[in-house]
Amino acid sequence: MEEKIYLPKDHKNKKEIAISIIVVIIVTIAILVIGSMIKKAKYHKTYEYKLLQLGYTKEEVKTLLDYENLDLDYVLTIEKNDKLIPILNEKYYLSKNLKKYIDYQKANTDKSTTDVIAIINTHNDDDYYTNEIASNQKKNLKILVNKHYHVDDKYEPDDLVKVSNWYSYGDDQFVRKEAYDEFVSMFNAAKEEDIKIIINSSYRSYADQKATYDDFIERYGLETTEALAAHPGNSEHQTGLAIDVTTPGYNTKTFDTSEAFTWLSNNAYKYGYIMRYPKDKEYLTGFDYESWHYRYVGKDVAKYIHENNITYDEYYAYFEENENEK
Ligand SMILES: [Zn+2]
Structure with a gap:
């Protein structure tokens, strides 16, 4: 008699279950592998990964990612720096x-x-008088005029006042009203300490500067003139906010050995004045050291410049020219 062999029912079930488990495991692994591949692919697109690839350390990458307004796409285009x-x-x-x-x-x-x-x-990667910018006249008392910023031949402040002979040499001295009032206060404060600060030169029109420049060219030639005189339109004296000062017994060469100079170094900022062309800052101001040339910028600005030891050119570039984008 033929004997039928039946697999026990529960045995068959076990086999199906085993297959199901294997399928589940395979699917799970596949999901995990694909998931991690996607994650990896996504990570490879992040700035973090790309910066690490460039050679920046984890700490540096964190620092870079924390910066606001940093153009990371640009950073990725250059070598690790x-x-x-x-x-x-x-x-x-x-x-x-x-x-x-x-x-x-x-x-x-x-x-x-x-x-x-x-x-x-301060645009000093450009040569002087190249890529010049028109001075922003709306800046009023904070206007910047140098070898990169110029005013035109029509620019003349409308509040120039005549400087009294009491404070100046020569009859034709003019400065802007606020600069004059503050100069008078400064003059009186210095006088209290027996120090006399006299205005030697002040407002110069475009035409005056042009005449000086042309005369120098004729007398000394181009190279010397470029070192001595600003082009017309590029002299701060045209703003009516610049003064050249002196004190009895001293000239421009010796002025910085005078008590008047020491007094100004410690006090001019209190009256809104700064020494405009400091020593060793020619590469920023465009002018040789001039211990006698002072510029009125207002008290707040003068105080900041005094305390932070920067030039007006740097101040202007950071705080005025870029008010809305830092
Ligand atoms: Zn001057």
């Missing part, structure tokens, strides 16, 4: 200038990052 974070940490860093800072630093490795920032912000 050791100066990048120091540049970002500079006090007067302006995000719009990042590419310029990086390029300039690369071409001038001897320069400190502080200098690179200052030079670029």
Whole structure:
């Protein structure tokens, strides 16, 4: 008699269950693998991954990712740059200038990052009188005029006042009203300490500056003239906010050895005046050291410049020109 062999029912079930489990495991693994692949692919697209790939350390990447207004797409286009974070940490860093800072630093490795920032912000990567910008007259008492910013031949302040002979040499001295009032206060405060500060030169029109410049060209030739006189339109004296001062017994060469100079160094800012062309800052101001040339900028600005030891060019670049974008 033929014997039928039946697999026990529960045995068959067990087999199906085993297959099901294997399928579930395979599917789960597949999901996990695909998931991790997707995650990895996504991570590879992040700035974090790309910056790490460029060679920045985890800490540096964290620092870079934390910066607001940092153009990371640009950062990815350049090689790992050791100066990048120091540049970002500079006090007067302006995000719009990042590419310029990086390029300039690369071409001038001897320069400190502080200098690179200052030079670029003040347009001193350009030669003087090239790519000139029209001075913003709306800035009023804060107007900037130098070898990168100019006013035209029609620019003449409408509140010039004649300087009394009591405070000046020569009859034709004019300065703007507010600058004059503050000068008088400064003059009187210095006088209390037996110090006399006399205005030697003040407002000069475009035509005056042109006459001086042309005369110098004729007498000394181009090279010497460029070192001595600003082009017409580029002299701060045209703003009516600049004064050249002196004190009895001294001239421009010796003025900085006078008590008047020491007094001004400690006190001029209280009256809104700054020494406009400090020593060793020619690469930012465009002018040689002039211990006698003072500029009225208002008390708040003068105090800031005095306390932070920067030039007006740097101040203007950071606080005035870029009011809305830092
Ligand atoms: Zn001057």
